Amino acid sequence: MSGRRLAKRAGRSLGLAALALMAALLVGCAHGGLEGEGEVTLFQVSTIDALMDGAYEGQVSLAQLARHGDLGIGTFQGLDGEMVALDGRFYQVKADGRAYAADPALKTPFANVVRFAPQRVLALRGTMSLEELCQAIDQALPSPNLFYAVRIDGDFAYLKTRSVPAQHRPYPKLVEVVKQQSVFQFNQVRGTVLGFRCPAFVKGVNVPGWHLHFIDQARDAGGHVLGLKVVDPRVQIAVASRFVMVLPQEGEFMHSDLAVDRGADLKQVEKGR
Ligand SMILES: [Zn+2]
Structure with missing residues (x-):
C-alpha cells in the first residue's frame, strides 16, 4: 500500500x-x-440516620441550598418544622401546620433539592390512595435504581400531614420527637405533593422509596405526607442520575453512631400514625 x-x-x-x-x-x-x-443532580445535606440520631444542628443556609435546587424537602435548625421548596421558594411548615416563608439565613441539618426539570408527565386517572399513587408512578419508572424527583399537582379529596416542634439540646432521637408530632387533616384541598423516590441502596443515607411533603395552593399549610386520597393527579417526574451529599464537620454528626441499623425506627418516623 x-x-x-x-x-x-x-x-x-x-x-x-x-x-x-x-x-x-x-x-x-x-x-x-x-x-x-x-443531568439532574440530587443535592443532599447530611444523612437521614444522622437526623434520626439527633443531629439537628443546621449546616447549610437556605440561600446556599437554593443554589443547588428549586424543588425539595427537608427540615430546619433544631428540627423546627418540615421544609417544602417549590418553584424556588422555601417554606417552613411549623408544628402549628402553617407554612411560613422561610428566612434564607435559616440553616438546615437535612435536606434534598434538585433543579426540577421534568422529563415526563403522567396524567393518572381515578381516585387513589398514597400507596396506589406511589405504585402507579413506580410502574411508569424505567428502573428502581435511580433517584426521581416528583411534583404532583391535584385536587386532594383527603390529605394527612404532620410536622414536628423545634427541639433543644440535648437533642432527643427523631423516633422520640415524632411521638409529639402534630397531625393535620385536609379535606377537598388543592395543592402540590412533592419529593423524592430513592433507590433501596440509599438505606442509612436517605429514605429508600418515597418521601413526600405537601403544600396547599395558597402556600399557607402543608407538612410531611402520611396519607392521601387524590383524584386524577398530574405527576411530573425528573430522573436524577447524579447524587451529591455534603456532610457536617461539626456538631452531633461528628459523634453520631452511624453503624447502627435504624431501618425499623425510620419506618415509624416516616409513616407515622
Ligand atoms: Zn418528611
Missing part, C-alpha cells in the same frame, strides 16, 4: 471515529450519560 493511500484510509477511519464519538455524545445527552451536562 502506498503512503498516500494509507493516509487517505486513516483519514477516512478518523472521520468515522469522530462521527461515532459524536453519536455517542448525542445518545449521552438524550439518555443521561455519566458525564452529561444536562
Whole structure:
C-alpha cells in the first residue's frame, strides 16, 4: 500500500471515529450519560440516620441550598418544622401546620433539592390512595435504581400531614420527637405533593422509596405526607442520575453512631400514625 493511500484510509477511519464519538455524545445527552451536562443532580445535606440520631444542628443556609435546587424537602435548625421548596421558594411548615416563608439565613441539618426539570408527565386517572399513587408512578419508572424527583399537582379529596416542634439540646432521637408530632387533616384541598423516590441502596443515607411533603395552593399549610386520597393527579417526574451529599464537620454528626441499623425506627418516623 502506498503512503498516500494509507493516509487517505486513516483519514477516512478518523472521520468515522469522530462521527461515532459524536453519536455517542448525542445518545449521552438524550439518555443521561455519566458525564452529561444536562443531568439532574440530587443535592443532599447530611444523612437521614444522622437526623434520626439527633443531629439537628443546621449546616447549610437556605440561600446556599437554593443554589443547588428549586424543588425539595427537608427540615430546619433544631428540627423546627418540615421544609417544602417549590418553584424556588422555601417554606417552613411549623408544628402549628402553617407554612411560613422561610428566612434564607435559616440553616438546615437535612435536606434534598434538585433543579426540577421534568422529563415526563403522567396524567393518572381515578381516585387513589398514597400507596396506589406511589405504585402507579413506580410502574411508569424505567428502573428502581435511580433517584426521581416528583411534583404532583391535584385536587386532594383527603390529605394527612404532620410536622414536628423545634427541639433543644440535648437533642432527643427523631423516633422520640415524632411521638409529639402534630397531625393535620385536609379535606377537598388543592395543592402540590412533592419529593423524592430513592433507590433501596440509599438505606442509612436517605429514605429508600418515597418521601413526600405537601403544600396547599395558597402556600399557607402543608407538612410531611402520611396519607392521601387524590383524584386524577398530574405527576411530573425528573430522573436524577447524579447524587451529591455534603456532610457536617461539626456538631452531633461528628459523634453520631452511624453503624447502627435504624431501618425499623425510620419506618415509624416516616409513616407515622
Ligand atoms: Zn418528611
